[in-house]
Amino acid sequence: MTNNLQTVKIGFIPLVDCALLAITKEKGFGAEHGIDLDLHKEVSWANIRDKVYLGYLDGAQMLAGMPLAANLSLMPNSSDIIAPFVLGRNGNAITVSHALYEEMVAEGGELLDELDLVKTGAALKAVIEKRKQTGKSRLRFAMVFPFSCHNYHLRYWMAACGIDPDVDVHLEVIPPAFMDENLEQGYIDGFCVGEPWNSLAVAQDLGVIIASTAQIWSQSPEKLLGMRKDWVERNSALFTGLMKALAQAANWAAETSHQEEIAEILSEHQYLDVPAEIILKALSGNLCLKKGNAPVFIKDFMALAGQGANCPHPQEGVWILQQMERWKQIKPPFDAQLALESAFSRTLYGEVLGLEEGEEQGLRLFDFA
């Protein structure tokens, strides 16, 4: 079976948006292009970074901010990363404890009918103000990594609603698998995390989903395929094969009729080890926001493929760089151009897969103006 196939070692974190990697392997798209895709399940983003840096992995599923952070040496163990393929857009949500949800409803009325970010943000701000007056401790929110869109989206939304994420709340990192437990024990009041963790929290009746990050920016890149630059330079044929295999997997995944099979694949123990029906929620965009409520359809909740979703755009990287600067992860001057050419490598995507001529997406962020 694996005769004459060349191994490519790719790390991933068990989240719904590792789907294209799993599909590439399980549906044989990798093998069609001479690749034995050797997928390594990792427990932390730090591990992903370190193992890529040390050469234990050729590349990995990475948070959209990671290739930039690596190319600008914002983290220890940074290596030059080429990120030419978007593995997923959005798919994260913000979940709060029942207690906080009740407080928010008391301030802002029913929130789940419209799922309006402005209204929800105003309710959260009112709760924070009230807590200040009554001398209660700051609310605690968790996200998954400093250089994650979870961090940037949560901060962007809060700041836009008049909440200073560095002053008005306590923001910290908790690994996805521990979010539920921390919410249940009252250690945190809310979190921003990828699927299936929000839906799992709802299924266990631990919290309520109050927003999806797709509402903040409908096209936000969430995960990129990040490859070691020196590996790409040494293995151009293999790299081309990998890109083509991923593009095939993306085409296959774009068919709505394949959603159930994707959920089945991801439910296997070597991937998410979570019931397929929970995984299907994110794939279909039909999420249950609160236990007992009927599922609601959230537009653009998550995009794995289709409509140019896999093609990175430097402008998307610019937004992330702006957030890094805004929240003091980086100080000017920095070589944005150099970082962007590698970290949102549209050129490389185009060379291998061709660019779709179309209207420039631009940044369509929810707007308070």
Added chain:
Amino acid sequence: METDLKILLIDENEARAAILFEGLRASGLDCVEWLKDTKNLSERIFALDPDVILVDLENPNRDVLEQMFQVSREVKRPIAMFVDQSDSQSIHQAIEAGVSAYIVDGLKSERVKSIVDMTVSRFNAFAKLHRELAEAKTALQDRKIIDKAKGILMQQRDIGEAEAYALLRKAAMNKGQKISEIASSIVTASELLG
């Protein structure tokens, strides 16, 4: 010679932590703290202010440490590293053993190296012990199942123990299976057929 190096060990595995703890103590490092769980990790680390943090490589809470050292301006900021980044053999050994370390910048690399080397060797010793225990358990179970199968054969065919064992061995050789596997199928079959 600074002996007041503060070391923090984060490990969910109590037995392994104890083995390492004792090793670090024995080499004159008295300032060792151990955290089993990572509740309130940031507060606890601020309070301790360690020079070296040793973490099981497969502990997801490494991402929590990343955040702390990324944004915190108020403490010395340890950085994730694998001893001496140019020493690929050490790095390989650390990764294989599942050891990662966060080290305060400016700490003499030979001091760190000896601590990490000690951690790697103790982690490996623990893994070996763990393996041996598991193997001993399996061997004991195999032993039991073979005895059971021999008993069944002796009863069914009215033969002696040596002969029963020879039968098992022959079947194993013919099928390219382990004796314990053959024994296991005999026991299962006999349970099914009563």
